Amino acid sequence: MTSTVASPDTGSPASKATRPVRKRKYNRREALAGYLFISPWIIGFLIFTAGTMIYSLIISFSRYNLATNVIKPAGTNNYQALLDNPKVAASLGNTLFYAVLAVPLEICFALFLAMLLNRVGRGAGFFRTVYYLPKMTPMVATAAIFFLLLNGNTGAINQGLRFFGIDGPQWLVDPTWVKPSIVLMTLWGVSGTMVIFLAALKTVPKDLYEVASLDGAGPVRKFFTITLPMISGAMFFNVIILTIAAFQVFDQAYLLFWRDQNNAAPEASLFYAVYLFQEAFRQFNFGFAAAMAWLLFVILMILTFIQVKVGNRFVYYEGDRS
Known part of the structure; x- marks a missing residue:
């Protein structure tokens, strides 16, 4: 066994x-x-x-005055006051105009810079650092620089325009040019968006461009048929983020026009966040300011929902199959 x-x-x-x-x-x-x-x-x-x-x-459903520290129920009076206050509508209009002007320009300018950096061979790290430095500049310093650059009489921008025989506008006084001046200041810090586009461009397969070249496609056609579809995800993300940021614009307008309470700022520079700040920390009307904040929150939620619904139709994802 x-x-x-x-x-x-x-x-x-x-x-x-x-x-x-x-x-x-x-x-x-x-x-x-x-x-x-x-x-x-x-x-x-x-x-x-x-x-x-x-x-x-x-x-937001109360009368809360920070100076007296007294809170009284107000029901929906604050929200009703939003509809009756003309400055709320004016500030929303200014903010919407700024967003429509700033977001497309930021997208185009950031994508242009990203495509330039994507073509750089030697010294790419140096140029990326230089292009990103404006983003690191404190907003107060940036506002001080642009306050000098945009001076209608002695500013460097108008001096340069005079060299070409063009009379520059009064950037900080003329209501027509107030919002474009803030857009110029915003474009100074566009490098954050540029970095996102640059990262997206690095992921585009180079063989797609080689095949397109064999088919006789030119640079313009390659851009619209290859580059844009392949980076549409980054484009979609940047549009949403920049739209939200545009509706909350505060630093640029406040530092250029509203930091000195004794000077009369143009009505065109009264953005929604600036008026909210005035109601909260100058008038100490915290109940009304809170209602303004929640109105802005609802507006941004609606805009983001619309952008997501519309944008998903045009965004290409690598896993998609058609």
Whole structure:
């Protein structure tokens, strides 16, 4: 007779039953560790973002004067006041005009710079750093520079236009040119959008351009049939982000026109965020300012929803198959 040594029965029902138990315990420990690592962010979000949003929604239905620290219920009076206040409509109109003007220019200018950098061989890192430096400049310093550049009488921009026989406008005085002047200042910091476009351009397969060249396609056709479809995801993202930022424009307008309370700023420079700031921190009308903030939130949600619905029809994703 021959004897055999029995090996562990790894395929027994008991051993199979213990595996899911151990796996569940491991997953729980892993999930717990993950939540512990992100708990500082979660606590900060609940306190400083979600908590403040809920609190602002509550005080938007009240009369809250910060100077007297008195809160009285107001129902929907603050929201009714939004409809009756002409400055709300004027500031929304100025902000919408600025957004329609600034967002397409920022997209085109950023894409142009990104395509230039994408063609650079040697010294690419140097040029990328130089192009990104304006984004790192403090807004106060940028406003001071543009305040000098846009001076209608002695500014460098009008001096340059006079060299070509063109009389430059009064950028900071003429209501027609107030918003274009702020757009010029905004384009100074377009490098953040440029970096996103540059990253998207780096992912476009070069063999697509080679095949298009064999078919006789020129640079323009390559741009519209290859480049734009392949970077449409980045384009879609930038349009949404820039639209949201345009409706919240504050720094440029405030530093150029509203920092000195003694000087009368043109009405064309009264943007929605500037007027909200005035109501909250100059008039101390926090209830009305909170209602203004929630109106802006609803407007941005509607605009983003429309952009997503429309944009998804034109955005190409690598996994798509037609």
